[in-house]
Amino acid sequence: MVKVSLHKKILGLTMSLSLLLILLLTSYYTHMNGKQIELERGRLALEISKSVSVMPSIIEAFELENPSERIQPIVEKIRVKTGAEFIVVGNREGIRYSHPKKNEIGKKMTGGDSLRAIEQGEYYVSEAKGSLGRSMRGKSPIFNEDGEIIGVVSVGFLVDDIEKQIFKILSKEMLISIVAIIASILGSYLLSRSIRKDTMGLEPYEIANLYKEKNAVLHSVQEGILSINNKGMITSMNQRAKVLLGISGSVRHSKVDGLFPASQLYEVLKTGHPQFDKEMTWKEKTIIVSCTPILDGKNVGGVVASFREKTEIEQMINTLSEMKTYSEELRAQTHEFTNKLYVLSGLLQLGEYEEAIKMIQGETSELEFQNQIVFKQIKDTKVQVILLGKLGKASEKKIVFEIDSESYIDKLPEHINLSQLTLILGNIIDNAFEAVHSSGSPSVKFFATDLGEDIIFEVSDNGYGISDDDLPALFNRGFTSKEGENPRGYGLFNANKAVKELGGIIEVQNGKENTLFTVYLPKKPLGGDER
Template sequence: MKLGRSLLLQDRVFLFAVVVIVVAVATSGAVSIRTMRSELENRSAECAVSIARTFALTEPVRENLGKPGGASVIQPIAEAVSLASGAQFVVTIDMEGIRYSHPLPDRIGKHVAGGDEGRALAGEEYVSRACGTMGPSMRAFVPIYSQSGKQVGAAVVGYLVDDMSREVGATLKKMYAALFVSLAAGLIGSSVLARNVKKAMFGMEPFEIASLLEQQDAILSSVREGIIAVNADGNITLVNDEAKRMLSIEEDMTGMPVAEAIPTTRLPEVLATGKPEYDREQVLGRTLIVTNRVPVVVNGKVIGAVASFRDNAEVKKLAEELTGVKKYVEALRVQSHEFKNTLHAVAGMIQMERYNDALDCIMQVSESRDKLVNFASSRIRVVPLAAILISKAGAAREQGVEFSISPASRLDEVPTCIDVHDLVTVVGNLLDNAMEAAVSDDGSCARRRQVHVALRQVDHGLHIEVANTGPAIPNDVARRMWVHGFTTKSDGHGIGLALVRDRVEAVGGSIWFERAQLESNFSTETEYTKTTRGEADSKTDAPIDSLTVFHVYLPVEDGYEHI
């Protein structure tokens, strides 16, 4: 029987740990030297650049570099900077490479050594290694400019390589002592670990554990939903590939606080309440997702939580066809109902032998609808948006609401920051809420029911205004109406306004509302846009004191900065 198979798991763990520790200690010296030297060089380079930048901005240096007698002014400053900062040398050269300062005064006035100064004299800032008059060194070059903005030379600040090597050697002595202690502690710890590892793995052998992990990784990588798991402290314990793709993150997120990695997450709330949340919309960076959040409960205690989510755009592609059919059906229903009523009226006039009145009625309906369609299609060049405005106008007629589009409205194209379907969702939800408010009991008493909409292309964005008559929004409702699930309707779901806000804020836009005087905020001239019967150039003169106006501003481009 082979030795590997005869050893128990705890024995193999102990031997493996011992081998790993010994190899680690044996190789740590070489690795540490390389690492520490690299770290020291990086720190020295950063320090040298910082000192050179500061020195290059010193007014006496800028004024005297390149001028006769300038070295007498610059040399004392360079010596003081070198002494205060710990740099081995601070050298100043003019555009010809002639030194104006040097740790060895007899080198002043001579050409700089090393041959790596050319890029600095061409205006470039960099760090290089070269052998100068004082030996091999790492030095930073920073251009120096006069008050007029003309380059007059360069500052050279550096550290000698031999000094850095001595510093590394002193540090390594301390490190080897620590490694010896670590080796002894590691051997003791390996013995303790080996005795408990079998118990910690629930009696499973390594190949069984490996099989389970492979199955888990395969499952997590194959699902099309992003999955993030956190522990009881809210720190991330698992992120699958799809979640990383949607978050645009490549590095490992394990151990990070989920609230820090994803500011909009609600997993901490799920951990606190122990209640799951299903099918919730959430803005993730610039992406709108649909997510489910479920607590992980073991023995009656919440030990973590899991969130699964998917890009709402993917679901939208599947739903576009159905939602399109729904919009067409709604538009056809409105038109069918509207024309049925008109036909009944015309039929009655014919029976009464009022032929001229019947003809006038037909012409009036046809002319009113043609004007509305022509206005919307000519001023609103975004076909889905023009279509929903025409559809909502028909719905308004059915409910006895005077629906008007501001004559100043115009939209040639959808802002690049938002999808046309999202824009239709925003406008459609606001118009639905406005019409419901206009036909409410308070809104219809002693007032005409009105809904006004305006779409204006302003500087750097699109401004949408939707106004309606009706009761003012109470303060307590105004504070909560943007929250998912809040509604004042008995059969509502509390999604509309929250959905609008999510769509707007996801692209860096803003939404707000106000209670405003009608005449100071909206022109009620409704030529070509009026949906109630009457003359095309009539003006609304009902005694309406104020309107509830919702404003939406969408930037031309994405309002978020990209890092």
């Protein structure tokens, strides 16, 4: 099927409608004008005939032996002055006493439309064909002094002359109609161009496809998206945005104020400059918002905002961080065992078999002890994975990482996931490793138990400790006591945040010989019973 462009549709439709209306109006006015001209001509013919019929000279001439000698000159003067085609005066028998053609005088009147005037004395307008052609006629009877009908006056205008006058008027109307048609064509062309410009040259089916694609894209993305016009009214919002903002139902054409933090939107609307990754708090949620202006030429026609809850972004970052941590810790463990294999290989090559046996027995006994605790007393695989990684890292860094033999944990509840556990234990243990790094005999101890209503983790180190001034800000975002080009200050902040999300707490005991971090995680999920 051939698709006709919008430009051609509008042009064709407006031209057709304009042409139809102009033709109908022209026909109507031509018809009405023709009827009006015929009516006026008939009325004029009747008035002239009445005037002639009451003239004393005309009435007196009927008493003469040859009435036409007096009547013909009188009525001819009147005919010329009034523009009538003919003025005929006849007697009761219809014999003419006057006529524009002198050779017709004395002959009988034709047309057969004089009887009503002669016999009944009526005044009327008729249309009939006479000696000069078809004409509109005014008929008036002539009465003598006794009131008797002695003759008739017939005044006529040719229908051909009336039609010529109508055609003359029609010509003017046609000229006006042609101008109107040209104007309508020009207007239709300009209108179609304007609409095409407003639609950016797109056809209706293309606009419909774009609308469908826009809806599909809008509701498929995992970010919340909303757009407003230059008056701050919401023009679109996807389902994800409604979920993040706690909105139900349609909010189209509603004011954005009260539904979304609008200050950033209005700022972009005012300046026309985009803003990216701004952190905002809305209804106890921290969201990351990016705003982009919708430009209409040089003017800002609206703003599009995309946003996500900060915790979602942090979870992605944490997941990537976990993968990186696991990778680094596995590399550390591999590197440590590779070094030990090289040492063992050297001892065997030098024939130091007893030293080699002692080294193997030492490693074996140490691994057996640690593995017995990790695999037999720590029964949750998530904690096992974290501890095995940290054992390898401690070995590489020459740190004694001791898992308390009294430690015991059964499988953790489902609401405590690996991501949160890695943030908590991973950051606290790493922080302990860094604290003892410069110590003469670095040592970090780990203890875990699930007795009672809480799961308890303890991490202690013999490092440099924490100053009393730093202790209140220990879990603040960005706080760090480390020096260097890239100080971080996010580890303990993220650990504390993950503990709070699980409804737990972290306690810090800053002693003279060691620093102890204790984590309490409730077995029941926050806000409900364990499932």
